[in-house]
Amino acid sequence: AAVKAAALGAKVVAMSDINGFVYDPKGLDIPLVDRLSEEKGEYSLEYLKHYPNAKFVNNPKEMWGMPCDIALPCATQNEIDIEDAKKLKAGGCYMLVEGANMPTTVEAIRYCNENGILFAPGKASNAGGVAVSGLEMSQNAMHLSWTYQEVDQKLEQIMKDIFRKCHETATKYGKPTNLALGANIAGFIKVYDAMLQEGVI
Known part of the structure; x- marks a missing residue:
């Protein structure tokens, strides 16, 4: 997530691993974090040797108490509770x-939806892995070999x-900023339509 965010022009100011987290309001050196993570499996303590x-x-x-515009929890279940959400808002x-x-x-x-933090649910925002698996299956079925750039372009779309x-679905049902509601309803409708077409219902 950090590599993609940085590639799109974001300034990543904090990242965590098993030891804790490293923070720099000027922005972290993401290529260095990526290399340290690959070489050592962790990076926070090693990072300080390069950027004291x-x-x-x-x-x-405590990372969720650091000032930021966008938060990207990408690790464990129930990582952000309501107190963390309040810290993010503050x-x-x-x-x-x-x-x-x-x-x-x-x-x-619920706190995010009620307090002006746009919440993107993992069932939608974390769909990239499943999407790329689908693209890999398509390549295999058609005996094709797409480049990284081609796969990335398809994933972006x-x-x-x-x-x-x-x-669009959230807006249609009167909650334009509730993306979780939109994802849930859109997903339900897609399954419902498929069941109708298959004659299940």
Whole structure:
């Protein structure tokens, strides 16, 4: 997520691993983090050897109290609870995008929806892995070999379509900023339509 965010022009200011998290308001060196992670499996303590002015905190939960615009929880289930959501709001966060399976508690999701933090549910925002698996199956079935750039372009369009469908559905049902509602209803309708076509109902 950090590599993609940086590639799209974002300034990644904090990342965590098993030791804690590293924070730098000027932005982290993402290629270095990527290399350290590949070589050592962790990076937060090693990162300080290269950037001693960066801040290290040994409690990963405290990362959600750092000022940010967008939060991307990409690790464990129930990673962000309501207290973390309140800290994010206080720190200026206006968007929480799930990059893992259910990293946000129900109470935190409700808080986001009621307090102006746009919440993107993992069932939509974390669909990239499944989408690329589908693209790989398509390549195999058609005996094709797409380049990384071709796969990335197709994935980008898939993710844009997912967002558009979630937003359009949420708007149709009177909740334009509730992307989770849009994702749930759009998903239900898609399954319902498929069941009708197959004669199941």
